[in-house]
Amino acid sequence: MSETPNADIASLSFEQAAAELERIVQQLESGEVELERSIEIYERGAALRAHCEAKLKTAELKVEKIVKGEDGQPATEPAGLD
């Protein structure tokens, strides 16, 4: 149900998605939305929320160290800090 109207959400940053979610919640809470539209924006809100949660879930600390390759270009290797 969210593929066509809410496809743009995938490209939103967490901040943008959260800000829009906030706006939608305020709109809904203000009660100034038509009933049909309220369900529409609720669905969008739900999609935004899922997007935000996905963004939050991918949090994983990965540490790499920059090393100069033989061509002089920077490359990475696991940092191995102790």
Add this chain to the structure above:
Amino acid sequence: MEQPAGNLHEFSVSELAGSLKRTVEDAFGHVRVRGELGRVVVAKSGHVYFDIKDERAVIASIAWKGTAARFRFRPEEGLEVIIEGKLSTYPGRSQYQLIVESMEPAGAGALMALLEERKRQFAAEGLFDPARKKSIPFLPKTIGVVTSPTGAVIRDILHRLQDRFPRHVLLWPVLVQGEKAAEQIAEAIRGFNALSPDGPVPRPDVLIVARGGGSIEDLWGFNEEIVVRAAADSDIPLISAVGHETDTTLIDFVSDRRAPTPTGAAEMAVPVRAELKGDIDALAARLVSGLSRHIERRRTELRGVVRAMPKPQALLDLKRQRFDMIADKLDSALLNNAAEKRARLLVLQAGLKPEALRRDIRQRRERVADRSSRLVPALQRSMRDQRRWLDTLAGRIESFNYSKILERGFAVVRDSDGAIVRAGSGLAAGSAVELEFADARRQAVIDGTPSETGPAPAAASPAVKSKPKPKPRAKPKSPPAGQGTLF
């Protein structure tokens, strides 16, 4: 006195220069001197040539390549330094010079003065302009860290990131103090910026340039122009965290944010995941309750409207009530009307005089009695007269019964229209007539011409005609009108 000092040793120039060199080196084999740096020249060989001077004297100085590499800061004109080393000579040029073994800035005051001077320059260039500052992304995917791979700083940063919001960290290892530090730090900043966004190494969304606390000399690399310019040129937002909060380096002025500590830099770089999760959860809860409250409100509104809508029964009730009222009025109107009529009747009745009425009735009754008493005799008389009249009339009618006459041999002649023919002279020859005899009716045709009435049996009709003549005699005796004529 041509040969005044015949026993004086005669040197060659080289001998004398060499002797001088040994004497200088022996006498000043290890000196400590304080002065201000004059012009500094770094030769291709890597040796560094400069003057050290005060108000009245200058001593040329050399730092061999190996020594210069160990400097904790880059020698710079105007900087007051304390140098340890030895004096030597350069016989080829008749020069003496100070061979530097170590060089330190002459106390914090000297460096601070230099720092202030540079700061003024960069500020005048606009490098510290607040308008140049970029905002730190809210949630970076990749964080580039420029610091030493060893030591507490990188660990502090990683720990704090882990606590708040674990991310992908790229560490660009650099020396954070010594003469090479500035160069490496600048290269790291430019190197991160040079990464292509879709290259094998992800380009960081934010940079942290960090170092732990230390003396002003230790931190001096972060005051170097190449570092300041690299930071100013960085397209990637840059957080600086050099030294302790009270330490100030020039990179702090040019960075987009200054963190008091490396840990603080990590806090600026990422939000707290748990808080965000909480925010999102709270928003999600409000989203759900917002929608349901929204719908509930609509439902309430609908109910209100429905309640406000008149019930069909109520609509009927109203009509019924009106009907009842009108019906009531109808009844009472009828009664009122009747009552009114009755009242009017009473008024009219009052006008009626029963006595007069009765008298009138009595008179009429008397007249009726009188008339009726006279009626019977009159009626009887009248009936007698009628009877008498009828009797005479009957006799006379009988005398008119022509069938009796027909029996006596007369006939009635009628023309083709059925009319009785009374005069024979009017009949044309050939006219069809009907003859009525006592027993039958026969058709006949008139023949010949009329002749005088006589006993001519040929013409039947004239004979008939003469017969009815006596009739009119009886007529004057007819009774009053209404009886009509018999013919």
